[in-house]
Amino acid sequence: MRAATLTAMFLGALAAALAMLQAPSDSDLFWHLQTGEWTLDHGQILDRDLWSFTRSGTPYNTGSWLGDVVMALAYRAGGWVGLDALRALLVGTAAFFTARITLRVQPHAGWAAVPVLGVILVSRMVWGDRPQLFTLALFPAVLDLLFAARLEARVRRLAAIPLLFVVWANLHNAFVIGLVAVAIFAIDALLQAKPPLRIRLPLILVTSLVATQLNPAGAGAIGRAAAYGALLPGWIVEDRPLDVLSGAGVVFAGLLLAALAAAMLRGREGIAARLSDSAPLLWPGLIATFSILALAIQRETPYACMVLAPFVAAMLPDALGRARASSPFVPRTAAIVVIAALAAGLSLEIVAAAPARPDLSAYPTGALDALRSARGNVLNEYDWGGYLIRYAPEHPTFIDGRGEALFLPDVLDDFQRAVALAPGYREVLKKWDIAHALLRPDRPLAGALSEDGWRLAASGSGWVLLSRP
């Protein structure tokens, strides 16, 4: 076995081990889990709202029914630890394929490991237990197949890509970024490659496009993703532009500037000599597209870093005048021992260290008792909607994480107007007959309702439950 493959496995296992230590806590996890459970229980895809009082019965589609089902199956199989294991598997897969792509162009383990570790760090921003984890794993998997075909002429493996898209389009709505990557490779092949790639890659793009239609929304899935991209919903933190002075932003900026510096110092000829003699348009196409995407929508940053990592790993040492390395072979016995050790370590971690309970410290757990005895509609914080769907099902939510699929624009507008005390906030409370407000204490509405005589039914660290007098 090549040392590069073993290195990729090690980095994948390392990422998986890190991911497994994180307790489930994502606010959207709970409604995804409930959706998956409902789908398994009823044998049909959930296509109408069951959990809010503002949109009750309204048809909607989040584009992730299969992702929800897989998460529910993992939970049924192993409880919260099952979800820990699923997260570790998907994060590990993402790190493995990112490392494999990087090691294709930079066999030196040291030079390859640094940017890959950067990708792993940045990818932490999407380690929440949601179907987006499937995109995290599938994007580098597809990218790896594309690079293998373009740089190493392994064309036959391309046939797997449309099959992956059939699954991906049902797992998570962000499959479109995979299509973007395939389109860039297809354009590059049309302009620069020789047959059979010049024909095969555009064909794979068309086939993949057709494959993504095989989902409950059909062509609507791509339309929804396009509309999402056009709207760039800035009201969700993870959809806002990337701040390069944040933790993930610093790593991204470091990779981007390293790539720019290496590209400037080596130029087109240097890049062609080191990386892609026959594909000069490929790297600028990938790096410019995904970097711009990351800067526009911060949750896309890991994918930009996955594209940047191989370029930086190969070109930075080249710009510094380092000699090219080659990947040695590792004796089969030694490789088996290492792989077995990695598998044993991860298994041990599942048993001994994977969190068996969710981390609910960010949620109003202390409000549940008061809510059970309360009657009437609850105006809840956006981030707590999913939690309430699972833990306080007797109270339908005002709003929750199904934001752009279900609550845009009027319910979200009403929510924002009410909590910020914008003109007309009283009309919102009246319109939805709000009897209780479960809010963060620093919300202007929380202060105003207290001043207006609403009763403090319960309170805790980071939350208050106010009831209408």
Added chain:
Amino acid sequence: MGAAVAPLTVWRVSVLALALGAAFGALATLQPVSDSDLFWHVETGRRTLGGDLPRVDVFSWTVAGAPVLADQWLGDLLLAVARALGDWRGILALRALAVAALVAIVLDAALRSRPGRPIRPIVAVAAALPAIALSRFAWTDRPELLGLVCFALLVRLLRGGDRELLWTIPLLLVWSQLHGSFALGLGLILASCAARALESARDRRRFAPIAALAILVTVLTPSGLAAWTSSGGHFLIPPRFVAEEGVPDARTLPGLLFLLTLGLVIATSMLGRRVTLREAALLIPVAFVALTAARHTPLLAIAAAPYFASRWPDPLAEWRSSDERADEPAGGASGHPLSSLLATRARGSSGSVGGRARWAQTLVEGVPRPLVGGLVAIVSLFVLVLAIGLADARVDESGYPKAALAALPSGAGVLNQYDWGGYLIEFAPATPVFIDGRLFPYVPGVLDDYRAVIGAHPGWESVVARRAVTAMLVRPGDAIAVRAPERGWRVAYADGIAVVLLR
């Protein structure tokens, strides 16, 4: 082919930069005077002009008497002089001149980016367009615009030789009196010195005194070392709640333009010839700074203009030569049909490339060169003066609480909208402000209190009591404008722009 084009001289091309600079300077006068920060800059400059450089706050009642930075004293002074000479039209004239200088310097740097090689005016103009388009959002009446001019000049100088490097020192000395962006200039000079030392085969130490001198001149300001406070704050910890200090946002036009510019930089770096370490030492730090905040985005476009202009002709020439090869009878069968068609059309519509060169030569060489230059300079100046003279030089108060001023009490105790602080300093001097665009004197205490009240956050009434706020001048959409009347505050005035609330 590119080589067939007779190279235009640098002298004539500079005239082109001058003419385009004047044109954009004239366009800049179409924008009314309205920047909120202008007013406190002018007032500060007016006091400096009178021999009283403000070192303590004199405009607010919340930090009255507290030390304030005088790091932009020269920029403020220039604004005050412009106002004194021509009222608000003087401010317009200063803006027009600054924009003209900025565009001319950027374009000139782009035109001179290929020493010893044919100059491509059209490519240079295209390369300068992102800088012109992005800087358009900074064509405001603040010292910041003068800082951009200094930055463009620095880029031009740092691309030159050792003699040009020496000229950066006096530039930095002036810049550090004008605006806090000098810190980036110092960083770039130090990076350039380091890169030159690494590239230089002998006597590498000669750059050390230049670097030391650069550091020294930045502390030769009335604020001394404290001038770094403002620069460091803006570059390293930008106050994100101020719109222009937010991250570049693709949902806005400037954000979109910036991302496109960044995409061009990435593509050019990967498709163009390699650059020297010195050039990379200029572009990479600027790229990072531009990524940090929306107000810094023009910097990348300005620094990249000569880079674009020096690299874009190569693929264009390659494309042209491939067209011509495709059109040759021997190679016609193997050429791309679309390229051949385009090449044929190009010749059919405008003659050969050589024909275009002859056209340019005839146009320029038919007249003595100094006469052409003089004529262009006179026409440019005339256009600029005409535009300044014809411009509407009144302050655009449509976004300000003009009508509400009559209901505003004088003296301390008024809490005002952050964006209106500068306006009140100019138009309601009897009412000292709670807060204004100077920001740093108000951080953190006053700013935190302001945000608590303006957002009607829990506890706002205790802040009002502690600060002894007796009146508020806010927007109708502010939470406090909704909440305060519910808590017994009297609405003394209200329109679509502003609400005056009295306790």
